[in-house]
Amino acid sequence: MLAKIYITLKKDVLDPQGSVIANSLKSLGFNNIEDVRQGKFIEVKLNAENKETANKQLNEMCEKLLANLVIEDYKVEID
Amino acid sequence: MKSHVIVFPGSNCDRDVAVAIKNISGHQPQMVWHKEMSIDQSDLIIVPGGFSYGDYLRCGAMASTSPIMQDVVKKAKEGVPVLGICNGFQILIESGLLDGALMRNSSLSFICKDILIKAKNQNSVFTKNAQVAKMPIAHNEGNFFVTSEQLKKIQDNDQIAFQYCDESGNVSEHSNPNGSLENIAGILNENKNVLGMMPHPERAAELAHGCEDGKTIFESILN
Numbered sequence: 066m067l068a069k070i071y072i073t074l075k076k077d078v079l080d081p082q083g084s085v086i087a088n089s090l091k092s093l094g095f096n097n098i099e100d101v102r103q104g105k106f107i108e109v110k111l112n113a114e115n116k117e118t119a120n121k122q123l124n125e126m127c128e129k130l131l132a133n134l135v136i137e138d139y140k141v142e143i144d
Numbered sequence: 145m146k147s148h149v150i151v152f153p154g155s156n157c158d159r160d161v162a163v164a165i166k167n168i169s170g171h172q173p174q175m176v177w178h179k180e181m182s183i184d185q186s187d188l189i190i191v192p193g194g195f196s197y198g199d200y201l202r203c204g205a206m207a208s209t210s211p212i213m214q215d216v217v218k219k220a221k222e223g224v225p226v227l228g229i230c231n232g233f234q235i236l237i238e239s240g241l242l243d244g245a246l247m248r249n250s251s252l253s254f255i256c257k258d259i260l261i262k263a264k265n266q267n268s269v270f271t272k273n274a275q276v277a278k279m280p281i282a283h284n285e286g287n288f289f290v291t292s293e294q295l296k297k298i299q300d301n302d303q304i305a306f307q308y309c310d311e312s313g314n315v316s317e318h319s320n321p322n323g324s325l326e327n328i329a330g331i332l333n334e335n336k337n338v339l340g341m342m343p344h345p346e347r348a349a350e351l352a353h354g355c356e357d358g359k360t361i362f363e364s365i366l367n
Contacts, residue, residue, distance in 0.1 A: 078289065081252055081272055132207065133238075135245040136289055 068123050069142045070131060073104035078136045092127055107131060116143050145366060147173040147188040150216065150232075152207045155179070157229065157346060158191035164349040168359060175194040177359040178210040186224055188365055189216055191342060193230030193282075203285045204234030213239050215295065224363055225269050226338045229235060230283055231339030233330070242331055242340045243298055244290035249283070250323025256282040256357070259321050261306040261329045261343055262313045268336040270335040271305055276313045277357035279348035280328075288324035288331070298331060305339055306330035 074080050080102050087101040109126070113119035123141045134137040147165055152160045162173045173190070176183055183189065197206035201271075205215070213235070220226045220241050228236035236242045249255055258282050263274035290298065298304060306329040310319045320327045322342075330341030345358030 071357065073304075075155075079250070081250055085252065106259070131204060133245050134248060135243075135291065135294075 066111055066120065067121050067144045068109045068111065069125065069144070070107040070109060070127060071104060071140045071142075072107065072127075073102060073139075075136055075138055076080050083109045100136070104137075119143055145168050145171045145187050146185060147171065147190065147366075148176050148183050148186045149173050149354065150176050150178060150194035150212055151192070151193055152178045153190050154196040154198055155194035155231070155245065157231075159346065160344075161190050161192050161229065161346040162188060164227060164346040164358070165366065166361055167350060168362045170362060176206065176212060178212045180212050182215040183212070186189075186219060187208040189219060189224060189226045191216070191228040191232030191235050192346075194230055196231055196235065199285075199291055202234075202238065203230060204236075204238040207211075207231075207235045208238035208240075217241060220338050221331070223335065223337050227236050227270065227365070228338075229344055229346065230281075230286075230342055234264045234285065235344055236338060236340045241338050242333055243294050243303075244296065244331065246285050246342070247287040247289050247323075248285050249321075253319055254282075254284040255286070256280065257321070258348075259329075259343060260309050260319065262309045262315070264307055265302045265303040265332060265336070266304070270332075270338065270339045270361055270364055273360040274306075275358060275360070276309060277345075277348075278309070279343045279345055279358045280353050281343050282347075283322070283342055285321045288328040290325060295325065302333055303332045303334065303336070304328055304330075305332050306341055306343070311338055311356065
């Protein structure tokens with residue numbers, strides 16, 4: 066089973082890297098940029114009985130290690 | 145006096161802090177490899193600076209899962225003083241011993257320079273001798289952040305150990321090197337026996353360093 070995990074900064078946390086990327090995109094002529102937020106993408110391959118068990122485990126992985134819940138949100142998708 | 149310095153792959157301030165402790169207390173700290181399962185009886189545990197595990201995922205995240213950290217957390221909860229410096233501070237946060245998060249510096253640059261800090265809480269075992277002190281910072285992720293609820297909690301409970309300040313001790317945006325909330329340079333846990341700080345007192349602990357202000361923190365713990 067392949068899981069895709071998206072980790073993003075919470076909305077109220079400043080993302081200076083995102084702001085710099087937005088400025089660079091604008092300097093390339095993409096003038097319609099409104100905002101850029103940078104995050105992490107992690108793929109996890111795992112053996113699990115079913116999607117429900119996998120989802121539970123993956124959420125636990127995010128909460129224990131993969132995301133820092135003080136500043137980050139996460140989203141799990143299973144193929 | 146028995147002290148222990150935890151060594152992770154990528155630690156690079158472990159020897160510096162051991163030398164500072166030896167010079168100040170006369171006792172040689174014991175170095176403890178991160179794969180050890182436990183630490184002997186200890187009066188002080190140091191989690192040193194460096195780049196443990198190459199800062200993979202988030203600074204300190206990998207090291208917080210090292211076998212020895214379970215015993216560090218256990219000893220901290222029993223009241224043993226634990227000091228985390230720079231990457232050590234990041235590791236203590238990732239271990240759940242301290243609140244908040246250390247984000248990338250607001251300037252997006254690695255900052256390596258002398259700064260000034262002053263102790264906000266002057267009653268902890270680490271900060272009882274502290275005045276305005278000069279010591280270096282050397283980090284890319286030292287931008288301290290907590291949620292507004294957590295900030296209120298650490299303020300109400302007097303857990304802010306150090307704040308970046310100017311020569312007169314004024315805490316202002318101008319004296320904030322990395323964007324930290326409330327100029328926070330170091331925080332304590334609720335019981336005040338765990339301190340995490342970004343500045344390096346062990347790099348300002350003898351005349352050859354050009355400044356000895358960092359000694360006050362070690363003297364506060366060791367004497």
